Amino acid sequence: MERWDGTTKTAFLLSPPRTMDVLAHYALGDARTSSWTDLFGRPYPDYTAGRTGTIGRLALGWYSVDPDGRLTTESRTGWRRPDGYERVLENAHRYDLKTEMVVHAVDGQGELEALLADDGAVMRAVRAIAEESRLCDGVQLDFEGLGLTGDEAALGSVRERFNRFVGQLADALHGAGKTLAVAVYPPNGAYRGYDYVTLGELANTIVLMAYDYGPRGTPEPLARVREAVDLTLRAVPREKLLLGIGISAASETGESLTAKIGLAKRAGLRSIALWRLGLMDDARWERLMSMVRPQKESR
Numbered sequence: 001m002e003r004w005d006g007t008t009k010t011a012f013l014l015s016p017p018r019t020m021d022v023l024a025h026y027a028l029g030d031a032r033t034s035s036w037t038d039l040f041g042r043p044y045p046d047y048t049a050g051r052t053g054t055i056g057r058l059a060l061g062w063y064s065v066d067p068d069g070r071l072t073t074e075s076r077t078g079w080r081r082p083d084g085y086e087r088v089l090e091n092a093h094r095y096d097l098k099t100e101m102v103v104h105a106v107d108g109q110g111e112l113e114a115l116l117a118d119d120g121a122v123m124r125a126v127r128a129i130a131e132e133s134r135l136c137d138g139v140q141l142d143f144e145g146l147g148l149t150g151d152e153a154a155l156g157s158v159r160e161r162f163n164r165f166v167g168q169l170a171d172a173l174h175g176a177g178k179t180l181a182v183a184v185y186p187p188n189g190a191y192r193g194y195d196y197v198t199l200g201e202l203a204n205t206i207v208l209m210a211y212d213y214g215p216r217g218t219p220e221p222l223a224r225v226r227e228a229v230d231l232t233l234r235a236v237p238r239e240k241l242l243l244g245i246g247i248s249a250a251s252e253t254g255e256s257l258t259a260k261i262g263l264a265k266r267a268g269l270r271s272i273a274l275w276r277l278g279l280m281d282d283a284r285w286e287r288l289m290s291m292v293r294p295q296k297e298s299r
Helices: 035-040 085-094 111-116 119-135 152-175 196-202 222-233 254-266 282-291
Strands: 002-005 010-013 018-026 057-065 098-106 138-144 179-184 205-209 241-246 271-275 292-294
Touching (some): 085 098, 111 119, 111 152, 119 152, 152 179, 196 205, 222 254
Parallel strands (some): 057 098, 098 138
């Protein structure tokens, strides 16, 4: 079935619902964009089952790491573990949601490259992340901005060092029965510091952040997202790849969200990843639920 949007001159192919494992990012917002309220249906600390029947996993955006390899629960980019975080974990368990602790850092001024080049810092970070992961089912490593500049030799060094970090972390987590997801920028984007083949071998899951292509406040161009998925699938096993979809009040509309989910389904991906809870309005939830059957029925 096809729907035509005359305003954007875009055709949307509508496919029947399919079972998918939906990962949603849970991060700090405000009273209007609260992840808690969006997921559990009531203002904190009250709760109901809310929309937990639609979500399979929560990616908890609570951690960062500094250039010395110290794990932090506050960062200059706004990632912070909230007071009462234990209640989130309790409710995730109550409603049978898997959890990942997200470790987010940005190479804005070379901080990540400095960390990756320091063996002692790498060791500290790996140990700290592995120890904190006892609270969750796994870890999502979100190291952003690698490889924006540099010649091929420099980029190769960045990729090699990041591979080494991910390999050490994967060994520590897998030995403890935990999973590892790695968030990456798309191959057709600006950042070239990611070795998709090796990361796809080391990680349980690759989250493809297929956004930030065009002007902020507009839907991501479907052709670029499709190209990103096709290119990544040349390196990453299909069963490991999740399509990351960025949601904000003025970016992905109900129609464009439908198109992105349809793309993931047609590509045979097992899951999508939504950034983030608190930014999903009723129209977007309705579109999501019309296209995706959760792997587990609503509790």
